Amino acid sequence: MEQESFKSKFEKFHDKYYKLLLIIPLIILILSFFYISKVYSQTGDVIYKDVSLSGGTAITLNGDVDIVKLEKSLSQNFSGISLTTLTDISTRKPTAVIIQLRATVEELKPEIEKILGYKLDDKNSSVEFSGPSLGNDFYKQLLIALTLSFILMSIVIFVLFRTFVPSIAVIFSAFSDIVMPLALIDYFGIRISAAGIAAFLMLVGYSVDTDILLTTRVLKTKEGSLNHRIFGSFKTGMFMTTTALVAVLPAFLLLTSLPDSFRQIFIILSLGLLADILNTWLTNVSVIKWYCKVKNIQ
Amino acid sequence: MVLQGEKHTMKLGFKIWVLVFTLLFAFLAIAPWKIFNSGVLISSVTSNSTAFEQGLRPNQIIKFIDGEKVSNLADYTKIISSKFTSNQTLKTTIQTKDSEFILFSNKAPEITVSELPTTNIKTGLDLSGGARALVKAKNIELSSSQLSDLISITENRFNTYGIADVRVISVKDLSGKNYMEISIAGATPKDLQELVSKQGKFEAKIGNETVFIGGEKDITAVCRNDASCARIEICDTTEGGYYCKFSFSITLSQQAAENHANITKDLEINSTAQGNYLSKKIDLYLDDNLVDSLLIGEDLKGTVTTQISISGSGQGTTQVEAYDAAKESMKKLQTILLTGSLPFQLEIVKLDTISPNLGKEFLKNIILLALFVFVVISIILFAKYRNIKITLAVILTMFSEAFVTLGIAALIKWNLDAPSIAGIIAGMGTGVNDQIVILDESVSNLNLGIKERIKRALFIILGAFFTIFAAMLPLFWAGAGMLKGFALTTLIGVSVGILITRPAFAEIIKRIGE
Numbered sequence: 001m002e003q004e005s006f007k008s009k010f011e012k013f014h015d016k017y018y019k020l021l022l023i024i025p026l027i028i029l030i031l032s033f034f035y036i037s038k039v040y041s042q043t044g045d046v047i048y049k050d051v052s053l054s055g056g057t058a059i060t061l062n063g064d065v066d067i068v069k070l071e072k073s074l075s076q077n078f079s080g081i082s083l084t085t086l087t088d089i090s091t092r093k094p095t096a097v098i099i100q101l102r103a104t105v106e107e108l109k110p111e112i113e114k115i116l117g118y119k120l121d122d123k124n125s126s127v128e129f130s131g132p133s134l135g136n137d138f139y140k141q142l143l144i145a146l147t148l149s150f151i152l153m154s155i156v157i158f159v160l161f162r163t164f165v166p167s168i169a170v171i172f173s174a175f176s177d178i179v180m181p182l183a184l185i186d187y188f189g190i191r192i193s194a195a196g197i198a199a200f201l202m203l204v205g206y207s208v209d210t211d212i213l214l215t216t217r218v219l220k221t222k223e224g225s226l227n228h229r230i231f232g233s234f235k236t237g238m239f240m241t242t243t244a245l246v247a248v249l250p251a252f253l254l255l256t257s258l259p260d261s262f263r264q265i266f267i268i269l270s271l272g273l274l275a276d277i278l279n280t281w282l283t284n285v286s287v288i289k290w291y292c293k294v295k296n297i298q
Numbered sequence: 299m300v301l302q303g304e305k306h307t308m309k310l311g312f313k314i315w316v317l318v319f320t321l322l323f324a325f326l327a328i329a330p331w332k333i334f335n336s337g338v339l340i341s342s343v344t345s346n347s348t349a350f351e352q353g354l355r356p357n358q359i360i361k362f363i364d365g366e367k368v369s370n371l372a373d374y375t376k377i378i379s380s381k382f383t384s385n386q387t388l389k390t391t392i393q394t395k396d397s398e399f400i401l402f403s404n405k406a407p408e409i410t411v412s413e414l415p416t417t418n419i420k421t422g423l424d425l426s427g428g429a430r431a432l433v434k435a436k437n438i439e440l441s442s443s444q445l446s447d448l449i450s451i452t453e454n455r456f457n458t459y460g461i462a463d464v465r466v467i468s469v470k471d472l473s474g475k476n477y478m479e480i481s482i483a484g485a486t487p488k489d490l491q492e493l494v495s496k497q498g499k500f501e502a503k504i505g506n507e508t509v510f511i512g513g514e515k516d517i518t519a520v521c522r523n524d525a526s527c528a529r530i531e532i533c534d535t536t537e538g539g540y541y542c543k544f545s546f547s548i549t550l551s552q553q554a555a556e557n558h559a560n561i562t563k564d565l566e567i568n569s570t571a572q573g574n575y576l577s578k579k580i581d582l583y584l585d586d587n588l589v590d591s592l593l594i595g596e597d598l599k600g601t602v603t604t605q606i607s608i609s610g611s612g613q614g615t616t617q618v619e620a621y622d623a624a625k626e627s628m629k630k631l632q633t634i635l636l637t638g639s640l641p642f643q644l645e646i647v648k649l650d651t652i653s654p655n656l657g658k659e660f661l662k663n664i665i666l667l668a669l670f671v672f673v674v675i676s677i678i679l680f681a682k683y684r685n686i687k688i689t690l691a692v693i694l695t696m697f698s699e700a701f702v703t704l705g706i707a708a709l710i711k712w713n714l715d716a717p718s719i720a721g722i723i724a725g726m727g728t729g730v731n732d733q734i735v736i737l738d739e740s741v742s743n744l745n746l747g748i749k750e751r752i753k754r755a756l757f758i759i760l761g762a763f764f765t766i767f768a769a770m771l772p773l774f775w776a777g778a779g780m781l782k783g784f785a786l787t788t789l790i791g792v793s794v795g796i797l798i799t800r801p802a803f804a805e806i807i808k809r810i811g812e
Binding site for chain 1 (some may be wrong): 427432471473475645646647648649650651652653654655656659660667670671674675678679682716717720723724726727728730731734735738754757758761762764765766767768769770771772773775776780781784785788
């Protein structure tokens with residue numbers, strides 16, 4: 001009984017304020033834009049690029065390496081060094097260190113060998129080098145791919161629903177699902193690799209699942225009241241997002257033994273899914289409810 | 299009535315049977331029983347070696363050596379290294395899967411071997427270790443036909459050099475630029491870099507006149523792996539270290555030999571304490587750098603000779619280092635003389651060398667992660683549905699999808715790299731989402747028929763499928779295909795889902811519901 005009254009109270013609240021609720025995601029979106037443009041004005045790019053996109057060398061040293069000494073010695077000759085320690089999943093012991101910076105292998109390798117006091121070979125290290133022009137090419141192409149991916153997704157949504165406002169609501173929600181995580185990634189100062197941008201493409205396709213669920217339940221079925229259908233899809237959608245988060249979040253948090261490029265996929269998907277909760281259940285719900293009220297869909 | 303009922307049951311079974319057959323097919327494609335195979339795989343055989351002459355070839359599987367069983371790489375190394383300790387010529391009997399070879403030699407068979415693959419799943423360089431380079435021509439944009447020429451010459455150069463396990467492919471990126479991608483299993487980045495970054499334009503000049511150049515037009519044969527005509531001659535100390543000199547003979551074509559005669563016939567003869575030589579030396583250039591200058595004996599003046607000796611040197615801080623360096627340079631020069639120069643000057647735009655140890659660690663962690671995710675998802679599914687059958691159905695479907703994706707990857711010989719594995723995980727994620735939709739649709743609105751409810755679930759699932767398909771498609775081309783694996787496995791995963799596992803899952807749920 002008590003639960004029922006809470007539900008009906010919440011329904012009344014939502015009926016009254018759903019348009020106002022739109023302001024929350026909008027403010028977050030604007031703040032995100034603000035932060036991204038700040039990064040853009042500082043660096044000339046909307047993200048911090050790692051060496052696979054900016055050009056440079058990444059050297060992975062296997063084993064437990066004195067990271068403090070390495071950083072101190074390297075910083076005398078190089079700037080913009082990024083160091084990451086990988087740790088074993090079960091023992092939590094360091095298994096490798098990744099050094100990334102904008103230099104050629106020939107410049108960096110002898111320095112590291114000098115600091116460590118041994119030669120680097122394929123048993124104790126991995127070396128990845130990307131030329132600056134190639135990195136730039138990759139970056140541009142991945143941005144084009146991201147745009148293309150977004151356009152293709154939008155077309156699919158329009159074909160699926162064939163109505164303007166609900167389709168735009170889904171697309172707008174997907175757009176926010178990309179912008180918000182991007183701002184957070186920038187805020188954390190994470191350097192994005194090519195794989196990271198691929199994760200954003202994935203997000204384009206992945207995050208609209210719940211929006212499609214909501215729109216289908218609301219527009220394509222007639223059982224129950226509008227609020228009932230929204231609430232039903234909310235329950236299903238939240239469970240979907242939770243299971244997805246349960247799969248990707250541990251991948252990021254626990255797998256400190258993975259190369260960054262791989263972990264990035266998971267952190268971006270996690271942030272995207274979190275943003276999707278907001279964008280589906282505040283933005284999209286409010287727009288579609290508004291649309292239904294105007295069109296008199298019960 | 300009874301007939302109709304039977305028909306109904308058969309129809310119910312069909313989609314599940316499709317899943318069962320697909321799983322069986324994936325099992326056959328992956329061939330996990332290969333884990334029980336024993337032996338070692340020959341991955342390359344040095345050409346012109348004793349092993350080669352006796353008929354050993356790549357891809358043969360060695361089972362026994364001298365009657366001793368060879369189960370793995372460690373066995374092979376143990377037998378061979380304990381056998382060839384002195385310079386004595388020994389008899390070695392190598393038994394492969396279907397034949398026997400007998401070698402007489404004073405050194406280990408000139409073959410490289412590797413562990414037998416345990417399944418048909420191939421892992422990418424970032425997991426198995428190796429070197430990979432993305433190469434483009436300096437200053438010009440290559441057309442597709444130019445690129446395919448370049449690829450065949452490059453392949454030839456690697457094979458001549460003795461690297462058999464090399465894969466050279468062309469990649470095109472979104473903006474239409476052509477690249478050549480070279481991958482070598484097992485890390486040999488130095489060889490890769492040197493064999494590619496040098497165009498390998500070899501010229502032998504007397505004064506300003508070219509006598510002959512590298513390649514089969516002027517050079518018909520190069521002596522290799524034969525100590526009587528290709529060897530390290532002397533080693534000596536030099537400023538701050540050692541140097542070793544190598545020499546090997548080559549056979550010139552008639553045309554090149556006549557060239558030589560024409561140019562030398564007008565040269566004067568200088569007498570020195572060491573003997574009489576022609577007034578000009580023959581200078582050997584590699585990519586416009588002088589590698590060596592050789593004196594020409596007086597007896598060669600104006601004669602049409604097809605046998606020429608080529609020499610050079612290697613340096614090092616110790617004598618062993620210098621010896622190895624000389625051997626290396628000799629091998630490279632021989633390769634270049636045989637294969638000729640590359641048609642373009644190349645530039646390595648990306649070079650990755652991955653330690654095999656890193657990949658092992660990675661795989662171990664991925665498997666642990668997968669188990670963890672399976673367990674956690676099972677728990678929350680059970681918490682929500684309170685039904686062991688449903689939970690099992692979801693987990694089994696999720697597992698089937700990943701397994702079938704792996705099966706398809708094995709079938710098309712796709713090299714699974716780290717992004718590909720991320721794609722499989724992502725595919726499993728969308729799979730679970732879809733199954734939740736089916737479950738929730740089938741338990742909600744019970745006044746509607748189950749068929750109707752599942753049909754609606756399928757609409758949502760199809761929508762999700764097409765959006766992810768559309769979203770991942772551009773990745774096939776962007777970034778010179780480096781992230782193709784991510785797109786491919788995700789797409790295989792979701793396609794398997796929509797075509798096979800999802801319908802089967804819906805059937806299973808229908809049955810559980812009924």
